[in-house]
Amino acid sequence: MMIEALIALCLLGSLAAFLAPNRVSGKLAFLASLLPLGGSIWLYSGFENVGNALLTDQQLAYESTIAWATVGGYDLSWHVGLDGISLPLVVLTTILTSLAIVSAWTPIDERQSQFYGLVLFLEAALLGVFSALDFFVWFIFWEAVLVPMYFLIGVWGGPRRKYAAIKMFVYTNVASLAMFIGFVALVFGLNVTTFDMPTIAQALQANDFATDYVLLEFVDVETLKLAAFATMFFGFAVKVPVVPLHTWLPDAHVEAPTPVSVLLAGVLLKMGTYALLRFNFTMLDEVVLTNDVVAFAIVAIGVVSVIYGAMLALAQSDLKRIVAYSSVSSMGYVILGLAAYTTFGLGGATFQMVSHGLISGLMFMTVGVIYNETHTRMVGDISGIADRMPLTVGVFVAGAFGYMGLPLMSGFAGEFFVFKGAFASSTQLAFGSMQLFTALAMFGIVIVAGYLLWAMQRTLFGEFRLETDYEVSRAPVHDVLPIMTLLGLVIVFGVAPELFFEMIRESVDPILELGGGA
């Protein structure tokens, strides 16, 4: 019942923050967010891994099942549990939420209690997404994330907040609907009477299809699987997002207030890749492994996201937009790692999710701290802030190097694992080889280094100049502490990636044992 307790704590905190007066709500929300944070660390310390949540027959860590409803002969139940893939993401969520709340103290200056209430509600939904193991429960949390996000962008965002909020809303909702139809159409073909995800995954692996299913009169099982794979990939890819489905992301990021950007880049994007790993690459691994055109398409999408995202970042002059587009680029590595189907590919992809969550959170927060003082994010408007805000700029530089993959920082570990896994991959592609594409993707790092160094050179260093009337001084302590904490974590996971990688590895290996990969 630990997971339920975590979610309940978030919801109670949300209610408390919502009812508290604006003045104290931020502090209260921070204190409330420490409870799930402590809880998740407690989960981590007592964690016993039993492999992959969808494939194991054993009792999962912190697993619990409560019957919920019977609908049309199918049993739905509240089923949650954690494995080595979801636990790191749960920990990431609780860490980033607490830090995002602290980083909101300065920029959020109206309707605070509503803001913090929504942030904690968002945390509850995110924890649910990463721990739910029944499709309907999972889908409720998955969609529930949109509601607080819509308000957080729409009420506290920048000038074009209303447009950005509705765009994010409609894009991701359309994607979810497509995914739902694809998945349900697949499940009906199986000999199961439940929406329990492990049961479905195991039935799919056993190819246990019902012969009298209406759709199977028109198409064969392979086509059904392929169609389901395609719709689900589309649904999750919008969330990730990959090129060309990424256009909602820069708008949402630029308009969202800093703490919301942190959660959006740090956790929400991981929902997409997490779901890809769980659904497409675990349940339907066969589609990628046996169909080299599909494998090619996915790898190509990943590589294009890496390169094109980085190029787009190069063309931006808004610091926040630069970081936003580089997220598209970084998530491309995750796609590449997933398609590789090796221990280091899948594991690296998962590790990269956590690592990118920390680093992109760090970058967005630092840009936010600079913005709090200068009230501009445009590269052309400012230069030489290093003089006035040495500590913040120091963290920014360190974070940027993390992004570029400097050794001993988590970005290096994540990308290195992905490349190692992708080079060793035996996934067959229809055109070209996996190794060729991996080499191509590695060029992304060069571009990342290029735009980050260039942007830093123009804004952080040189002579101090600022084309606004604000007095720029050192950032307050509560602005700097979260970014220092994140930087510390980035270094910790860079020095000791095994803190998470071991459990990730134990949970992705069962996927590889299904067949295929090395």
Add this chain to the structure above:
Amino acid sequence: MAAPLNYPEYAALAPTVALALTALLVLVVDMIDPGKPQRLLLAGLSMVGTLVSMGFAAWFFAAGTGAEEAIVLFGDQLVVDQMSLFFALIFTSVTALVIAASYDYLHDHSYQAEFYSLMLFAATGMTLMASANGLAVAFVSLELASLPSYALVAFLKKNKGSVEAGLKYFLIGALSSAVFAYGISLVYAVSGSLQFDAVAAAISGGVGDQVGVLGLGILMVLGGFAFKTASVPFHFWAPEAYEGAPAPISGFLSSASKAAGFAVAFRTLTVAFPVASAGAFGVDWVLAAQVLAVVTMTLGNFAAATQDTVKRMLAYSSIGHAGYAFIGLAALTAGGSNGFVVGASIIHLFMYGFMNTGAFVFVALVEHWGIGRTFEDYNGLSTKAPVACVAMTVFMFSLAGLPPFGGFISKYVLFWAAIGNGFWWLAAIGAINSALSLYYYSRVVKALWFEEPNGNLEDFEVTQPVGIYAALTAAAVATVVLLPALGLFSGSVTEATVSLFTP
């Protein structure tokens, strides 16, 4: 025909009887001192009667009345089973909300007793529609539900819009009643019977050269249902009627009355004209329902997206939801899990009853405050009345099919049921419409929370009318709670409808 409860079989009609008696009682009480209407007494009495009826329906439903074998009464004219009881639950819950909201909405109107009594009579008719076991009873009960509704729509006698709406509603209602009655006569001409199962038996062996007459008859009967459910092609009364009518009545019609139309449609079509041989009736009504479902949901959603006033948007949204509910008739296939499809549609109508009535109650509240009707007039309302705005937000998101609200689960269960019967394209069209609906529902949310207040709120004092706030809160709580509470009724409902398909 053993009733699980130790009472005479006619006791199973208690929900209907309670409503009818209350309607009469309200009139009697008003006669004691007609010059001085007792607002609280009349509303309270109606509320108590409705709650008693709801209590009976819930009790019988939970006790499994009619689950094993339906209770058939009055020479097979009425049937009480789990489906009719659940529908009674839908009607009475909507009626209770509407009565609570009307208490404040009608505070300075005369003819209070008549208002509540008409509403209760309409509700009585609706419960009979859900129990009708023959075409004659279906027609009479449909009229019993419709005639009071015409008067209720035109209740604001001094308001031109209300009177016009009433007239329009009445004319189209009369026309579609005629169509419905004519359709019944054609079916009778071919089958020689009005009982659903007798009709089915008579036409099961084929009807020879009368197939065209039968097909036309079925189509006309379907037209009668399309009117009652505000579906294309008999939908155009709905926007006018819902906009002109008192807002609580708009909620009543668009939730309860629509559900009643589906209640009678489900039983009539599936029992009298079995799906398995639908192709042999000259007109395949399942195919017709597919066309109606697609056209209705698409038209409703596109039209809703272009409206300027919230009430009219809700009217078109209600047409769109009729289209979703029509999936219950459209996604049927011989040998499929048809009971589940119908059951999913009923569950959606149940959820819809709360969220849609709640939305109209919010409109009633804004009309009560007198701050305008358009989206712009709603701007910044959350700064003045946050609680009511939270409730409205719940309704909007639930209507759009977002969690954690009841409308989310019922809409997806409906799509899921359609896919299970192989109608993935129907679900896909529904999904596209659902995504589109997000646009106009979120316009309300945007106005309430994102926009700065307009001048119309400057010297506006928030009052908190007790009845409307109670109805809003109850509907919002129900909309949220029904998601986790799905398990309490989903199994029974999706099983209850299976018997429609087992002759």
